[in-house]
Amino acid sequence: MTSKTLQKPLLAVLLVLAIVFPMLAANDYYIYVMSLAYIMAIAAVGLNLILGYTGQLNLAHAGFMAIGAYTVGILTVDYGVPYWIAFVAAGFLSAIIGFFAGLLSLRLKGHFFSIFTLCVGFMIYLIIEKSDALTHGTVGIIDIPAPTGIGPIRFDNTWSQYYLVLFFLVVSLWLMSRIVNSLLGRAFIAIRNGEDLAETLGINLMRTKVLAFVLSTFYAGMAGALYAGFVRFIGPAMALESHTFDMIAFILVGGIGTLFGPLLGAVLLTWLTQSLQFLQDFRMIVFGPLLILLVMYFPQGLIGYWRERQARRAAASMQDRRLQRSVIGSQQEVSTNA
Amino acid sequence: MNIFFQQVLNGLTLGSVYALVALGLTLVYGILHIPNFAHGALYMVGAYMAFYLVGSLGANYWIAMAGAALVVALLAVLSDRLIFHRLRNAPPLHDMIAAIGLLLFLEAGIQAIWGAEFHRLAPPYPQIVRLFDLVAPAQRLIIIAAAFGLMFMLHLFLTRTLTGSTIIAMAQNREGASLVGIDATKVSVLTFAISGALAAVAATLFAPINLIYPSMGHLVIMKAFVIIILGGMGSIPGAIVGGLVIGFAESFGAFYVSTNYKDIIAFALLVLILSFRPQGLFPSGARA
Numbered sequence: 001m002t003s004k005t006l007q008k009p010l011l012a013v014l015l016v017l018a019i020v021f022p023m024l025a026a027n028d029y030y031i032y033v034m035s036l037a038y039i040m041a042i043a044a045v046g047l048n049l050i051l052g053y054t055g056q057l058n059l060a061h062a063g064f065m066a067i068g069a070y071t072v073g074i075l076t077v078d079y080g081v082p083y084w085i086a087f088v089a090a091g092f093l094s095a096i097i098g099f100f101a102g103l104l105s106l107r108l109k110g111h112f113f114s115i116f117t118l119c120v121g122f123m124i125y126l127i128i129e130k131s132d133a134l135t136h137g138t139v140g141i142i143d144i145p146a147p148t149g150i151g152p153i154r155f156d157n158t159w160s161q162y163y164l165v166l167f168f169l170v171v172s173l174w175l176m177s178r179i180v181n182s183l184l185g186r187a188f189i190a191i192r193n194g195e196d197l198a199e200t201l202g203i204n205l206m207r208t209k210v211l212a213f214v215l216s217t218f219y220a221g222m223a224g225a226l227y228a229g230f231v232r233f234i235g236p237a238m239a240l241e242s243h244t245f246d247m248i249a250f251i252l253v254g255g256i257g258t259l260f261g262p263l264l265g266a267v268l269l270t271w272l273t274q275s276l277q278f279l280q281d282f283r284m285i286v287f288g289p290l291l292i293l294l295v296m297y298f299p300q301g302l303i304g305y306w307r308e309r310q311a312r313r314a315a316a317s318m319q320d321r322r323l324q325r326s327v328i329g330s331q332q333e334v335s336t337n338a
Numbered sequence: 339m340n341i342f343f344q345q346v347l348n349g350l351t352l353g354s355v356y357a358l359v360a361l362g363l364t365l366v367y368g369i370l371h372i373p374n375f376a377h378g379a380l381y382m383v384g385a386y387m388a389f390y391l392v393g394s395l396g397a398n399y400w401i402a403m404a405g406a407a408l409v410v411a412l413l414a415v416l417s418d419r420l421i422f423h424r425l426r427n428a429p430p431l432h433d434m435i436a437a438i439g440l441l442l443f444l445e446a447g448i449q450a451i452w453g454a455e456f457h458r459l460a461p462p463y464p465q466i467v468r469l470f471d472l473v474a475p476a477q478r479l480i481i482i483a484a485a486f487g488l489m490f491m492l493h494l495f496l497t498r499t500l501t502g503s504t505i506i507a508m509a510q511n512r513e514g515a516s517l518v519g520i521d522a523t524k525v526s527v528l529t530f531a532i533s534g535a536l537a538a539v540a541a542t543l544f545a546p547i548n549l550i551y552p553s554m555g556h557l558v559i560m561k562a563f564v565i566i567i568l569g570g571m572g573s574i575p576g577a578i579v580g581g582l583v584i585g586f587a588e589s590f591g592a593f594y595v596s597t598n599y600k601d602i603i604a605f606a607l608l609v610l611i612l613s614f615r616p617q618g619l620f621p622s623g624a625r626a
Contacts, residue, residue: 051431104613108612111373111434112567118375118563120609122560123602126605130599242442248435248438284446288439288442289443290439291435292440295428295436296436
């Protein structure tokens with residue numbers, strides 16, 4: 001119970017910290033890095049839904065993020081569509097393509113699903129790279145306009161964009177908490193814990209898994225759309241599976257199957273690579289073994305570990321109380337006997 | 339006629355390289371029941387080892403191939419002992435993520451040593467073979483001959499020797515194999531060593547007519563996965579037939595459809611087939 005009562009104030013503190021962060025940051029570059037970490041966190045929160053809660057390792061996630069980014073890039077640069085219309089279109093297009101990809105790939109189980117999605121991701125990459133006329137091929141799309149202002153608020157500097165990204169991060173986390181705490185979320189978790197058991201409970205496996213997949217690709221599309229408007233340059237490489245691997249690292253470090261795990265991991269690892277500049281190109285020399293060590297010795301991640309400790313403590317204190325009660329009980333028994 | 343023959347030759351070359359890589363992958367899958375995402379990285383390390391042995395130490399091409407096979411086999415065995423063996427009882431998700439971690443590490447490690455740029459292995463046999471009015475680069479013929487020779491030897495090893503049949507037995511039924519006294523550790527070390535050596539040989543064979551770079555394994559491993567899904571996970575003839583199918587589909591697709599999209603052909607084939615047969619073309623099962 002302590003974790004529940006602790007959670008609300010802790011969240012408030014975190015939110016306040018996030019809001020005052022730009023004022024404390026030494027320069028705009030830090031704000032920029034933090035915003036990027038938030039965008040990656042939104043994508044990772046989406047991946048966590050299918051990977052952490054539903055137990056399906058989808059390796060095409062970066063591909064769907066790229067679909068979102070390219071939707072915004074193509075619509076705004078080549079067709080002059082306003083940013084926000086393109087933004088909405090990006091989420092829905094990713095989800096629609098995700099629906100068909102999910103329908104096809106979720107017929108496969110376990111390993112086959114992962115291998116298949118790896119191929120789907122690579123197909124997305126190849127199609128983006130080879131379709132010169134539509135996606136500008138290997139050159140990528142440059143000069144994507146920044147998000148247009150809403151009313152009096154404009155998004156033309158790093159500060160305002162930071163708050164825009166933060167806003168979407170909070171919304172996506174809130175939405176995710178509603179999803180995973182609903183009956184549907186329990187169905188996802190039931191599938192992760194055992195597909196056969198979930199099916200005997202009356203859960204429609206295919207429909208539920210496709211729904212989780214579509215929701216997660218919607219998140220990816222949104223993150224991609226934000227990325228396009230924020231970085232304002234996109235290339236086909238963002239669809240590569242190595243970006244999915246980055247997101248998996250975020251999720252594992254923070255805590256797989258936890259709400260805030262992906263965010264914690266994204267922020268921690270982004271700052272870690274930033275502070276170790278020499279690691280930029282070779283970060284995988286550290287991240288690779290880190291992934292292996294994490295699944296071997298620390299598979300629950302930071303938040304998972306914290307939760308486990310909380311649970312153990314609660315169990316211990318419960319046992320203490322029970323022990324005390326029984327001791328008192330036996331003493332009373334002794335006294336009445338006497 | 340000549341153009342058609344060229345495509346057949348291309349298909350055979352690609353197909354035999356893919357088959358070698360897919361064979362290693364399918365053997366490990368049969369024993370371990372995990373898709374070894376790091377297998378493409380082993381292939382890449384194999385190419386770099388050959389490049390180093392030939393380029394920097396001036397070794398003979400065939401000695402370099404043996405050296406590369408040895409190093410990569412050792413690497414594969416190490417990965418089993420240090421990582422996969424310890425994750426035996428972990429959920430399958432953990433194995434896959436660990437394999438990805440290994441892949442990332444090997445790629446970044448190679449890039450740290452040799453850089454991200456392209457390298458080339460000087461062709462040891464630059465001759466062109468002429469037969470009637472047909473021409474063929476010698477290296478391609480060597481690839482085909484060596485790959486098929488190796489596959490034949492592997493077939494003999496797996497079916498005719500006691501050690502080989504322990505691998506098949508372990509793939510067919512783990513408990514049963516243990517019951518009749520087969521040492522699981524020995525079999526898994528052996529399987530990883532063979533799989534690594536096959537990947538390194540495939541890479542060394544292919545290197546003279548291809549480029550060497552840190553992410554060279556990506557496409558190959560993904561195609562190898564397509565092959566073993568098509569051919570049935572764990573099936574050895576499936577890997578060979580699947581490899582040739584993909585090789586031919588690519589060489590003819592590149593010629594008659596579009597060079598630009600030749601890499602997509604394998605994946606399109608996979609999507610098409612799995613849409614109709616989610617269990618793959620051949621039901622899976624270990625046979626030799």
